[in-house]
Amino acid sequence: MSILKMSFTGRRSLALTATAVAVALAATGCGGDSDSGAPALPGNPGLGGDGVVAQSVYDAAPVATDADIPAGSAMDAIRKRGYLSVGGSLDAPLLSQQNPVSGTIEGFDADMAKLLAKYITGKTEVKTTTIGTQTREAMLQAKSVDVVFQTYTITPQRATQIAFAGPYLTSGLAVGVRKDDTSIKSVKDLAGKTVIVGANTPAVTALPSAAPGSKQIAFGTDPQALQALLQKRGDAYVQDFTLLASGAKANPGMKVVGEPFTTEAYGIGLNREDAQFKEFVNKWLTKIQADGTWAKVWEATLGSVVEGGAPTPPALGSADGS
Amino acid sequence: MDALTAHLSELGHGLVTTVELTVVTTVGAMLLGIIVATLRIAPVPLLRAIGTAYVEVFQNLPLLALLVLFVFALPTIGITFPLFTSAAIVIAVYEGAYLAEAIRAGINTVGVGQAEAARAIGLTFGQSLRHVILPQGLRAVIQPIGNICIALLMNTSLAAAVGVVELTQAANTVNLIEAQPLAVFTGAGLAYMLLALIIGQVTGLLERRLAIVR
Numbered sequence: 001m002s003i004l005k006m007s008f009t010g011r012r013s014l015a016l017t018a019t020a021v022a023v024a025l026a027a028t029g030c031g032g033d034s035d036s037g038a039p040a041l042p043g044n045p046g047l048g049g050d051g052v053v054a055q056s057v058y059d060a061a062p063v064a065t066d067a068d069i070p071a072g073s074a075m076d077a078i079r080k081r082g083y084l085s086v087g088g089s090l091d092a093p094l095l096s097q098q099n100p101v102s103g104t105i106e107g108f109d110a111d112m113a114k115l116l117a118k119y120i121t122g123k124t125e126v127k128t129t130t131i132g133t134q135t136r137e138a139m140l141q142a143k144s145v146d147v148v149f150q151t152y153t154i155t156p157q158r159a160t161q162i163a164f165a166g167p168y169l170t171s172g173l174a175v176g177v178r179k180d181d182t183s184i185k186s187v188k189d190l191a192g193k194t195v196i197v198g199a200n201t202p203a204v205t206a207l208p209s210a211a212p213g214s215k216q217i218a219f220g221t222d223p224q225a226l227q228a229l230l231q232k233r234g235d236a237y238v239q240d241f242t243l244l245a246s247g248a249k250a251n252p253g254m255k256v257v258g259e260p261f262t263t264e265a266y267g268i269g270l271n272r273e274d275a276q277f278k279e280f281v282n283k284w285l286t287k288i289q290a291d292g293t294w295a296k297v298w299e300a301t302l303g304s305v306v307e308g309g310a311p312t313p314p315a316l317g318s319a320d321g322s
Numbered sequence: 323m324d325a326l327t328a329h330l331s332e333l334g335h336g337l338v339t340t341v342e343l344t345v346v347t348t349v350g351a352m353l354l355g356i357i358v359a360t361l362r363i364a365p366v367p368l369l370r371a372i373g374t375a376y377v378e379v380f381q382n383l384p385l386l387a388l389l390v391l392f393v394f395a396l397p398t399i400g401i402t403f404p405l406f407t408s409a410a411i412v413i414a415v416y417e418g419a420y421l422a423e424a425i426r427a428g429i430n431t432v433g434v435g436q437a438e439a440a441r442a443i444g445l446t447f448g449q450s451l452r453h454v455i456l457p458q459g460l461r462a463v464i465q466p467i468g469n470i471c472i473a474l475l476m477n478t479s480l481a482a483a484v485g486v487v488e489l490t491q492a493a494n495t496v497n498l499i500e501a502q503p504l505a506v507f508t509g510a511g512l513a514y515m516l517l518a519l520i521i522g523q524v525t526g527l528l529e530r531r532l533a534i535v536r
Contacts (some may be wrong), residue, residue, distance in 0.1 A: 133498075134494050134497050134498075134503055134507075135503060137501050137502070137503050138503045138504060155501065157499065157500055157501045158501040160501070161501050161502065162501075199482070199485075199491065199494055199495070200494050200495075200497075200498050201498075202498075204495055204498055205498060205499055217405065217485045218485055218487070218491065218495070219483075219484065219485050220482070220483040220484070224390070224394065224483075224484075227394050228394070228485070231394070231397040231398070231402065232397075232402075233397075233402070233405075233485075
């Protein structure tokens with residue numbers, strides 16, 4: 001339990017502390033987990049039966065009125081088409097992961113996309129295109145997808161290429177190490193160490209300033225990076241806290257140390273030309289945050305590895321670039 | 323364009339790694355190719371079977387799958403190579419299968435009379451290969467070998483998936499900062515094109531110097 005120092009201040013830190021406690025519990029294998037013993041599969045954490053958002057949440061979710069959708073707008077085109085075209089992932093536990101049995105995509109991002117589809121078309125019908133992180137801007141500019149839900153960090157540089165609605169979720173980078181490692185207690189201990197990062201993740205650019213003197217190696221996917229950590233190709237794995245938390249739950253060989261050392265604001269990627277669409281999506285976000293839908297989705301997905309209830313959703317437009 | 327010029331050193335390091343990987347791998351694949359082609363024409367049936375099995379296995383597996391297996395599966399049985407070494411070994415082994423087939427095609431162009439003549443003057447199998455058959459066979463397939471080397475250059479980009487920072491990975495990283503995929507990947511693409519053109523030029527030069535006109 002001593003691996004985590006609780007030293008947060010402010011409102012957001014409540015959620016972070018809750019996350020930290022849950023991760024400590026998951027990592028040490030103790031605590032009130034009913035399913036402790038056999039490691040649970042990420043994405044099937046057992047909350048609310050099979051860990052997916054209940055149908056009642058979809059059913060109760062808001063639908064835009066005709067007045068919200070002017071003829072000829074992007075929303076109008078989507079409503080006529082009957083489904084929302086989404087750029088996302090299939091391999092991110094708790095965020096956007098395809099269930100190999102049912103074929104449905106589950107997780108926070110996936111459910112947000114379904115709810116936006118419902119808001120526009122009245123049905124939760126989405127068509128998900130898996131896209132690499134390196135082609136998200138190009139896909140949006142070419143209008144190959146309507147929106148991108150992919151833990152897409154809002155940055156001012158990216159905002160010159162595309163538009164971000166939101167932020168709809170905040171998190172931060174944290175440090176994962178092997179379970180038996182006691183030499184690394186926070187990001188400050190990473191100097192001179194070899195650090196594994198996900199290629200094309202914010203860790204690549206954040207690490208040199210957060211841990212000067214560390215050496216990076218990058219792997220294409222989160223499972224690969226986790227495997228590389230367990231196989232001692234590096235001393236630590238720096239990745240988003242939510243991903244590390246689900247990784248620690250699924251892999252008894254790793255643990256998360258220290259508190260998140262950055263604040264990432266995730267936005268919904270949109271084509272930059274269409275200001276009307278951005279305004280529309282932001283209005284939808286305000287609605288689902290206010291009526292509690294957002295919190296229900298969070299609890300069923302990310303909340304299943306975090307104790308203490310849903311955090312306060314981030315304020316719209318609070319990130320530089322949104 | 324600013325996205326490229328602001329990160330010339332990162333992209334330059336990536337380019338150097340790509341060239342190193344290509345050169346090391348080409349040499350390794352060439353040696354493997356000659357050995358495997360020799361196995362495939364060897365007088366001993368078992369050796370021929372080994373050569374055939376090698377070609378069939380490595381031509382029928384995707385390179386990316388081989389890379390991921392080599393980098394992540396071997397450590398589970400206690401064997402861990404550095405990432406660059408891993409990528410170089412896997413790509414050389416994979417491309418060796420293709421080169422072996424090109425070299426075998428070259429060997430088939432050498433007249434049967436040449437091999438019989440070599441045997442008639444008392445050369446062993448190894449000697450007739452070294453002095454008579456391979457020199458003529460290789461010179462017949464310079465162009466196909468050059469094409470395989472270009473494919474090899476392009477395939478080195480897959481090393482990015484297993485953590486080697488070559489040109490593609492460097493471009494990925496730069497794009498992460500600049501968020502301008504079109505500019506960054508066009509730049510990287512042009513660099514690959516330039517390298518491929520150089521290989522093509524060298525191949526053409528060798529072809530003109532060495533090819534046997536029949």
